[in-house]
Amino acid sequence: MPDYRRAWHPGGTYFFTVNLLQRQGNDLLVRHIDTLRRVVASVKSRHPFRIHAWAVLPEHLHCIIELPPGDADFATRWRLIKMGFSKSLPITERRSQVRQNRGERGVWQRRFWEHLIRDEADYRAHMDYVHINPVKHGLVSRVCDWPYSTFHRLVEHGQYPHDWAGGEELVLGYED
Numbered sequence: 001m002p003d004y005r006r007a008w009h010p011g012g013t014y015f016f017t018v019n020l021l022q023r024q025g026n027d028l029l030v031r032h033i034d035t036l037r038r039v040v041a042s043v044k045s046r047h048p049f050r051i052h053a054w055a056v057l058p059e060h061l062h063c064i065i066e067l068p069p070g071d072a073d074f075a076t077r078w079r080l081i082k083m084g085f086s087k088s089l090p091i092t093e094r095r096s097q098v099r100q101n102r103g104e105r106g107v108w109q110r111r112f113w114e115h116l117i118r119d120e121a122d123y124r125a126h127m128d129y130v131h132i133n134p135v136k137h138g139l140v141s142r143v144c145d146w147p148y149s150t151f152h153r154l155v156e157h158g159q160y161p162h163d164w165a166g167g168e169e170l171v172l173g174y175e176d
Helices: 033-046 074-087 097-102 120-136 151-156
Strands: 013-019 050-056 060-066 113-116
Touching: 013 074, 013 120, 033 050, 033 074, 050 120, 060 120
Parallel strands: none
Antiparallel strands: 013 060, 013 113, 050 060
């Protein structure tokens, strides 16, 4: 088993990738986007965090969140988001015997990927990555056409132009 270590930094700003267990041909997240939004809002009200960027794709999501000063517990937030979303859905997924024995659903991959944002350049690169991801995956040709993203709010606040990444850019160097 790998010796995986998480970066616990109180008040830190983190980039996350969170995947469904079954990614191929799965549109569960966008099909149940309102449920996901409600669950995130509920967890956010009990365990505050600031959302800088968020993009929900059919079978995974990317986000950048900032934790309050003195708080490094992003793991509880993800556990509650994943659990709340899963519990809101009827049990229709296939579950391994191990998951059944543990009382687990077969909706999400057990883990998630996090990256502690180091500086302004790192922040900007990850903000762009979150928002261009639907284009990278061929879901739309322009970032502004993807409805499940904070891009629209950031355009309203003047942080991105509406036509940013309008489809002629090359999307290089990133893999999910």
